[in-house]
Amino acid sequence: MTSTTATSTTTPASGDVPGGVPGETPDDARSLDRARERSAELADLVRTAPHRLRMLTGDRPTGRLHLGHHLATLRGRLALQEAGVETFVVVADYQVITDRDAPGPLRERVLDVVTDQLALGLDPERTTFFAHSQVPELNELVVPFLSLVTDAELRRNPTVKAEHAASGGRQLSGLLLTYPVHQAADIVFCGANVVPVGKDQLPHLEVARLIVRRFTERYGDAGLVPPDALLTDAVTVLGTDGQKMSKSRGNTIDLAMTADETARVLRRAVTDSERRITYEPERRPEVANLLLVGAMCSGRTPADLAEEIGDGGAGALKAYVTDAVNAELAGLRARRAELTRDPGAVLAALRAGTDRARAVAAATLARVHRALGMTY
Template identity: 60%
Template sequence: MTQNIGDALENSTSQASLAHSRKISEKIEQAIKEDATQFRVLTGDRPTGNLHIGHYFGSLQNRLRLQEAGVDTWVLVADYQVITDRDGVGPIKDRVYSLVTDYLALGIDPKRSTIFAHSQVPALNQLMLPFLSLVTDAELRRNPTVKSELEATDGRPMSGLMLTYPVHQAADILFCKANLVPVGKDQLPHLEQARVITDRFDARYGRPKGSDKRVFPRPQGLLSNAEMVLGLDGTKMSKSKGNTIELRMSADETAKLIKKAVTDSDRHISFDPVNRPEVANLLTLISLCTGQPQVEIADEIGDGGGGTLKKMLTEALNEHLAPFRARRAELEANPGYIVEVLHEGIARANAQADATLAEVRSAMNMVY
């Protein structure tokens, strides 16, 4: 093995490594401005439910920005990952189509971006076999996501798919030769795993016959600068907690949920993330919608209390999401188009995966 992945994963979460990753991200941003065509991005979501404002402000806006900058964008519907920690798939077909509808309504352009589901790309998943030969059981168990899942099982055995989740993510990234992955700091260990796999593959098997290029690029992480948005109850935003607002909800549904949002007893509104996190969170959401600084919003509300704060958030969020909701309604009226977009993306992904797998077989001397 060319390096100890356990050490790499531990280092990737250190402050020094985080600072290094931020410097790399700054250089990448500059490189995108100079020539966006040198990058291919892989990003995506699990179809475990409907997209919400946490997804929107945390990653979807950045995804759109990269597309508009001219970066070749691949958007993954990670349907196989639904069963890593679940006993069944649920209404997965409806959720996949809903996810694609959301992407299109938000502005993901199928002419410039490839939208696909990895369960429909056999060659992508076949990469799991050689990739698994490059990692050990101990290394996988030290991955932070796998480790936290194991700790949270309460004695329930962890599935093999959950254990190999980081390797599956590597296959998602590498099959399409993505060299850029938008990530939060918690996802850096997964990206490090993908880089280690590329290095080990190259060291063990080399290059395809007649080529001097590595089969896989070393993907870099583009750290998000998005502000952390909490749920309406002041805790981490999560579908399972029911503390968020889905993008597809109506204006009335949005208003009802915001009315239940947690604030505090102090009628004077101030922006104090440390001592008043719930109030600060609602001010941040307004700021994200309007572009107005949180402190200015707080000063404007003054002694208006939580009621005025929630009313302002309701108006700002509904106005901000109105174009998306209108476009989504149009798309829902034409389900055939949604299916067509997904099928075209899957066909594109299969062509790329087949080509990549052919290179892998050549490098491994397994062409018969």
């Protein structure tokens, strides 16, 4: 994602577009089945014809990336790049103000997110990094796309409903209400036909597919690509307090931490009073979480790891997990240290990616304008 000229992507044939948002229609189970079937086809294409695929993914820069991000999404992102899938990564700075009054140290956080991913191995010659706010052509697409969805459809979106509920009854901002449309523009502007998501994020993808379908039906073919989901296994990594690992909770193992900082954080991790280590996620979620982290970082299964540690207790478990996490992140942290000494390289990667994203977005916007008859 860093060449500054737009390229075309051959799109695999898509299945039927469901007529609504999952979770709100009677055929939701069939929609999920179709998504799983299509995801299996995409996984096969990743292996056999990655050049036919273009992937869009991204992060909201509300804080530093942490181990939960690494295990749940970043490693998979790198694997797709290495398989040969053209990759776009949006740093969604506009999304930061969907549900908060102040953006915080946004420039620092945006560059930090890019730094972590460059350190991981994402290559600016193959992966295009860009920030929302720097691609006005993408954001202009939101205007015609808003005409294609109803207020009711937006309010039914699970993420909009969840965010509203979490706000304690605070009035929805217009930006939060239209968040699914903005996310659709992120996907559609670059012709992404692959979006790695968990099944709970399928409603956002359905909004994008719905917008593409309705635009084509109303205004004709503008070359808009209906995206498909590459379903990923939902990996939820708990924080050191036993709650979901979250930047806002302060319970994370940041990718930018040193090995010693990681050891100190893990020593404070919550476990339980039983000495023998067993993998029982329902009964012993904190212990199971540490086993999951240790296993994912060492290529093992949690059950096997529990059997090995046995009566060693929480101390032995934490020691193993600390070594496994530090080994997993050692290369990333070494490269990160090099990048922090050369911040110009990070900024150059972001700016080159932004130039490329703008070129792609401008071409898409021009096609949309032609379909709408807005060429003067």
